[in-house]
Amino acid sequence: MAFLDNSGDIILDAVLTDEGRMRMAKGNFQITHFAFGDDEIDYSLFDATTGSVYMDVTLAQTPVLEAFTNNASSMHSKLMTVTNMSHLYLPILELNEVFAGTSTAKHSSENFVLCVTEDTEDLFSAVTGIINAYTRDDGKYIRVDQGIDNADVPPGSIIDPELNETQYMIDIDNRLGSIISSAGATSARLSFIDDDGIARYYLSAPAAGRFVFDNDIFTASPSTQVISGARGTVLQFRISPSIDLTSNSALFDKIGSTVSVEGTTVKNIDAYVRVTGVTTGYRIDIPVRFIRKV
């Protein structure tokens, strides 16, 4: 996409997304909400120290790209309505790799490595970050903590209830896997699959499977906590590989490659799982690597 001409009047370049067109073809196109996004903005260019009209000059000159038609490519970061205008800190989402030692840590390749068959699992014995996604017998899972990651706001303080996440949404390529509880016993309820095959799950606090719950550790506890300040809720889940991955290697051959993991060559598909807080819109992308024995 090109940049929009910003030499004159402010213009709006509006397009239907591919998902919007698909829903129009299906007859269930409906628009009921709007949101504002600021994907292109780099707020580090904002110089609050000047206290003058020049504090945002560079930022305001940011060129804006034309609209993407892929519904998954836009609106990654949204503007937020918060009643209290005097917040100095906002909560974030952070991957917690230390909570349960090796059970919640990534692999040294910076991915959560998911074995999609039992014989793939047999290639690796208790390697940190390599998860038995097929048999689910290793107690490993992915954990995301919400909170204010700043010691200026002590862990014992309470996050403004307005900013506390009680619901998360997870996006994952439906061809690759689905979301299940950290104990592996409960499947998350699928909300929808978009035109690009991206599945979305909404997970709320009281739902079965204990996907979302309050973080009730109010001391610093650096050995188990990654949020250094006030803590909100915790999201934890596992990923179950799809039948397409477990039954044969066709999808690996189509969209994957081969890679060496712990010295063993395996077929792999690299992807990511996107976790977004429904309340604040804050999100993180979690890298995952599906592997299968060659």
Add this chain to the structure above:
Amino acid sequence: MAQTFKTLRDSDRTTTRTLLHEMVPITGTIASGTYTDLNIKNYSHGMFQSVYDYPYLSGSANHIFDLTVGYSATSALSASASSQNAKKINIYNEMAQVLVGFDVTGNVRPFDRDGDLSGNTGKINEAIFICFSRLLMKDEIKKGSFSLTVATGGVYSAPEDNLTLTDSGSTTDYRVNSPAGEYGVLYDTRGKRLGLLYYQAGIAVLTASIFGNLSNDAVTTVAGDSDNPLIPVTASNYFSSENGTATPGESSVVHALTGSEISGNCDGFRNRLVTMEFQNTTELNSTIYFCRANHNEFNYSSNPTYLTGSKIRVKGDLADLPPVAYITTIGLYSPDRVLMAVAKLSEPIRKDPTRDFTMRVRLDF
């Protein structure tokens, strides 16, 4: 509860209808000459001929219009000896039943020069049909914008005597008694009615008599029809390259209609086409969404760069400074929060508690 989505109420959306017009000029050299007929597609059935804007075997060629000719079964030209006699009658009947319709007894009505379907006068029994592709005419041809110039005289290799037909006055004077929508009458500069233009169907129907006095070729002239006969046939008044002789009338449009196939007649017409232009019309139905950001809304951002160590950058160290965010994008969402449409601003707009906005996002359908 902090929110990133805002509900659109009924008062936040409205619908509008806009007509968009584009000028479509077609030069005669496109139809005949520039591409040495590589842009002309003939079919084995021989019922019509397609004209492209580039050699049609190229993937970048666009279909611009089709040509065909036909005459009524009651035309004096209709005879079993005439070339493709049945096909020419079939073409005429097909176009007539679609564009003019049927009478109360179920018979196909013939084309009428002034649109008055009653009586037997002023009928177009021999016609040339120009069917514009939807790519060109879009939803309809704009009334009063059509102009067609053809050379009615001269030899085949050097046509002359230009005749211009327009639908002048059709913006306020058009007919609605066609099953195919509205249509106007095509006039020459003398005010003679020489054809019809169906706006929504995108079809021009020209009487073949613009290329010759059909009565000189033993076609019965209808008494009292001031629009017929028109142009005297002379020895040099060739229409088609086929059946061409130097004998007066032997190469006239009559001989082309009877002695040449439909494709030969189409070739003759293209050879005499000087220029043609009109404006098309696209009907845009729009929904406008009024995305209102009140002073106390959308002042924070979930952009990862908005925070450093969970601290809001734009506030520095002062909590009492107002939050600031910048809008570059407006997303329109379905009830299940899937992005249905996206609008981009050409430059970021600052949002803080001292400002409120209403962004009008228009979606055209």
